[in-house]
Each structure stands twice: as structure tokens, then as C-alpha cells.
Amino acid sequence: MYTEMEALSESIIKATEEICAAGKLSNGQILVVGCSTSEVCGSKIGTDSAPEIGKILVEAILSVLTPRGIYLAAQCCEHLNRAIIIERSAVLGHEIVNAVPAPKAGGSFATAAYAAFSDPVAVEAISADAGLDIGNTLIGMHLKRVAVPVRLSVKTIGAAPLVAARTRPKFIGGVRAVYNESLL
Numbered sequence: 001m002y003t004e005m006e007a008l009s010e011s012i013i014k015a016t017e018e019i020c021a022a023g024k025l026s027n028g029q030i031l032v033v034g035c036s037t038s039e040v041c042g043s044k045i046g047t048d049s050a051p052e053i054g055k056i057l058v059e060a061i062l063s064v065l066t067p068r069g070i071y072l073a074a075q076c077c078e079h080l081n082r083a084i085i086i087e088r089s090a091v092l093g094h095e096i097v098n099a100v101p102a103p104k105a106g107g108s109f110a111t112a113a114y115a116a117f118s119d120p121v122a123v124e125a126i127s128a129d130a131g132l133d134i135g136n137t138l139i140g141m142h143l144k145r146v147a148v149p150v151r152l153s154v155k156t157i158g159a160a161p162l163v164a165a166r167t168r169p170k171f172i173g174g175v176r177a178v179y180n181e182s183l184l
Helices: 002-021 051-068 108-116
Strands: 028-033 071-075 086-089 120-125 130-134 147-150 160-167
Touching: 002 028, 002 051, 002 130, 002 147, 002 160, 028 051, 028 108, 028 120, 051 071, 051 108, 086 108
Parallel strands: 028 071, 028 130
Antiparallel strands: 071 086, 086 120, 130 160, 147 160
């Protein structure tokens, strides 16, 4: 029997595969994901945290990223100032902060990521290579400086709107500059 949870898992897997392709993500790069499980369930952001939904989504995303060597950066909710939960190996040299997310203080998605990672840490900010925003969580502050919107075939995760972005290097040098097309 096909369940709603299977549908959530399949939709986020497809979206994750699409953003990895669109962003040309490879080993060592970072995908930031902000997720309101309240919005996924059809409630207002921050009002109906759903730990089981967070766990399903994190597991599905990691099933795509881990074989590719891509790091997941899970954005916390407003109560932790949208800090990032990530594997320590992804942020060597960055200053970590002392925060452990919980469903009502950090969010169910970040809590699930913290539990799933082998050596999780929190950092205040990251410069990710691409991102998925599930439920209008405002991930833009955690993307590299030049973000490019990506239209995915998946428009929602549950009841939550899905927005995606990849990044690219800045153009510098003016009209005489020559650019590397593979970096676009």
C-alpha cells in the first residue's frame, strides 16, 4: 500500500536529484536545506513540528547525497537564529557554536539531521553550493553570493512550497573578459 510518507520520500528524492544535477554538485560540495515540517503538514510555519516527517525527509535526502559525497547542511528554525547543522568534516576551520536542535527549538528537520549525522556540529553560517527551501524558511543567507533560481519538476513537499537555487561564481572583468562556460 502506497502511503503519504512514501510520497513525501519520493518527492524529496526527486527534488534532491534534480538540484544535484542542475547545480552540478560533486564530492565535497554542500546542499543547504531549510524545512518547515509544519508547512509540509499543511500548518503555519513554526506551529506544528513533526519529528517523524523531519526524519523521513532527512533520510531520503541523505540517500541521494551520501553516495555522491555531498554534504547536507540543515538549517535550523528561527529559535536558533537559522544556524546550520552539518557534519564536522564539512566545516573544518569554521567556528562551531554550541547548540543542539530540538523540535521546538531548531526544528524537526534539523533535529533529525543532527541524529542522522555521524559527527554533527552547529555553525552560525555556511556558504552552500545549492539549496532547497521547503516551506519558505529563507535559506538565502546560507548560499554563496550569486544564487540562481532553479525550477524543479517537484513544486511542493507535502503541502509546503518548494523553492530551489544553485550558485555560480561571480562574473568579473567587464566586457573584455572571457568566461569559463562550464562554471555557468
